[in-house]
Amino acid sequence: MDMLDFDLAQSRLAQAGKLPQTAETCLLRQARGRILAEPIIATHDLPPADNSAMDGYAISFADYKPGASFPVQQRCFAGQAPEPLQRGNAIRLFTGSLIPEGADTVVMQEDCTETDNVLTVNHAPKAGAHVRKRGEDVQKDKRLLPAGALLGTAEIALLASQGYEYISVYPKLKVGILSTGDELVEPGKPLQTAQIYNSNGPALAALVDKLGAQVVHVLHAADTHESLRDAFTRLIGDCDLVLTVGGVSVGEKDLVKATIEQMGGSVDLWRVRMKPGKPVAMAHAHSKPIVCLPGNPVSAYVVFTLLVSPLIRTMQGRERVLPEISYGKLASAITFNETREEFLRVRASHAPDGSTTLSPYAQQGSGVISSLPWATGVARIPANTLVGHDDIVAYYDFAHWQV
Ligand SMILES: Nc1nc2c(c(=O)[nH]1)N[C@H]1C(S)=C(S)[C@@H](COP(=O)(O)OP(=O)(O)OC[C@H]3O[C@@H](n4cnc5c(N)ncnc54)[C@H](O)[C@@H]3O)O[C@H]1N2
Numbered sequence: 001m002d003m004l005d006f007d008l009a010q011s012r013l014a015q016a017g018k019l020p021q022t023a024e025t026c027l028l029r030q031a032r033g034r035i036l037a038e039p040i041i042a043t044h045d046l047p048p049a050d051n052s053a054m055d056g057y058a059i060s061f062a063d064y065k066p067g068a069s070f071p072v073q074q075r076c077f078a079g080q081a082p083e084p085l086q087r088g089n090a091i092r093l094f095t096g097s098l099i100p101e102g103a104d105t106v107v108m109q110e111d112c113t114e115t116d117n118v119l120t121v122n123h124a125p126k127a128g129a130h131v132r133k134r135g136e137d138v139q140k141d142k143r144l145l146p147a148g149a150l151l152g153t154a155e156i157a158l159l160a161s162q163g164y165e166y167i168s169v170y171p172k173l174k175v176g177i178l179s180t181g182d183e184l185v186e187p188g189k190p191l192q193t194a195q196i197y198n199s200n201g202p203a204l205a206a207l208v209d210k211l212g213a214q215v216v217h218v219l220h221a222a223d224t225h226e227s228l229r230d231a232f233t234r235l236i237g238d239c240d241l242v243l244t245v246g247g248v249s250v251g252e253k254d255l256v257k258a259t260i261e262q263m264g265g266s267v268d269l270w271r272v273r274m275k276p277g278k279p280v281a282m283a284h285a286h287s288k289p290i291v292c293l294p295g296n297p298v299s300a301y302v303v304f305t306l307l308v309s310p311l312i313r314t315m316q317g318r319e320r321v322l323p324e325i326s327y328g329k330l331a332s333a334i335t336f337n338e339t340r341e342e343f344l345r346v347r348a349s350h351a352p353d354g355s356t357t358l359s360p361y362a363q364q365g366s367g368v369i370s371s372l373p374w375a376t377g378v379a380r381i382p383a384n385t386l387v388g389h390d391d392i393v394a395y396y397d398f399a400h401w402q403v
């Protein structure tokens with residue numbers, strides 16, 4: 001199988017899974033991170049009625065002249081229904097109180113004095129001042145959110161303001177993770193000679209969780225067909241999507257792809273023109289997609305971020321599958337020129353003039369885990385192109401690509 005172009009691989013992976021087929025009901029309070037299954041239409045105008053933006057007094061602007069005083073007809077608190085305003089009068093009101101019929105202007109209390117139920121206005125008001133008009137924020141029947149919207153804090157605020165207690169969301173995508181390799185030990189256990197801790201299992205579980213999918217299993221298999229087959233049987237049975245990590249290159253114990261084929265699955269894509277991440281594979285078994293990530297921890301992290309996250313978003317039913325890419329200036333003492341697209345771990349800094357500078361981590365090896373908490377994202381160096389200091393390059397921010 002030829003090495004595939006990176007962008008082509010990204011779009012093929014993004015289309016490799018099924019869209020959600022069902023929906024379920026979710027309490028709004030528990031909906032953060034869920035995906036809307038149907039568009040949200042405004043149930044009513046917001047605000048539902050004209051109301052005051054200030055603590056003060058409602059008057060009819062036509063009644064105002066310098067030195068005018070107004071008998072205070074009523075005190076109307078937020079949540080109460082005001083009387084109609086009589087000509088020449090004022091009604092005391094508070095932030096959120098409804099504007100009485102016949103009133104059109106609010107004088108804030110700092111601009112007037114009230115003595116013995118009579119109001120004197122000390123500063124000329126502006127006609128219509130401090131009135132929040134019905135429907136100025138949201139109009140009934142307007143489409144507020146599309147199906148596929150990710151529900152974050154702001155969306156929850158908007159839905160609550162429209163009176164939603166429950167909403168229709170897609171079921172959580174079920175993801176299974178399989179790490180492989182005889183040299184690996186689970187964190188918490190003692191480390192023997194020639195062993196290292198399994199960092200990819202927990203890292204991938206955290207990345208899946210951050211995207212709002214459900215981690216159903218995090219399994220580990222030894223480098224044998226039998227161990228891999230047992231794990232695949234469980235994962236394919238219980239999950240919508242399976243991610244494996246390690247054992248996908250050309251070593252004598254790299255058995256992941258061969259095991260999938262032995263089980264009747266198909267390997268649809270293998271090797272992408274990217275660094276790190278070249279040996280990534282995509283397969284299907286029992287109609288379920290399997291992505292086989294390379295074992296080097298940075299390769300697995302970058303491949304998940306750039307190639308697996310779009311597939312997860314597709315299967316979650318999200319409206320937007322590919323997050324935004326921005327651009328920045330590379331700040332680097334060395335130059336880069338590779339035959340693959342190279343993704344450098346960089347830290348972005350933003351200057352007051354709006355420019356972004358991308359500083360690469362000093363060690364770019366695909367096993368250098370210490371670069372990961374340091375980096376804010378990856379900068380893309382195009383294949384077969386000499387790129388160095390001050391060159392503008394594409395930037396994939398983890399803050400956008402890992403949610
Ligand atoms: N002759 C060649 N050798 C390699 C090639 C190649 O094209 N020709 N490709 C290299 C590239 S690029 C990568 S990336 C790796 C990926 O190999 P595998 O996916 O088969 O991964 P492993 O060999 O199993 O492991 C690689 C490396 O990562 C460590 N590892 C694996 N899993 C974990 C884990 N869960 N937690 C922490 N560390 C893990 C493992 O110990 C190895 O050091 O292949 C190159 N080789």
Ligand code: MOO
Pocket residue numbers: 274275276277278279294296298299366
């Ligand atoms: O993905 Mo490999 O990391 O290119 O070293």
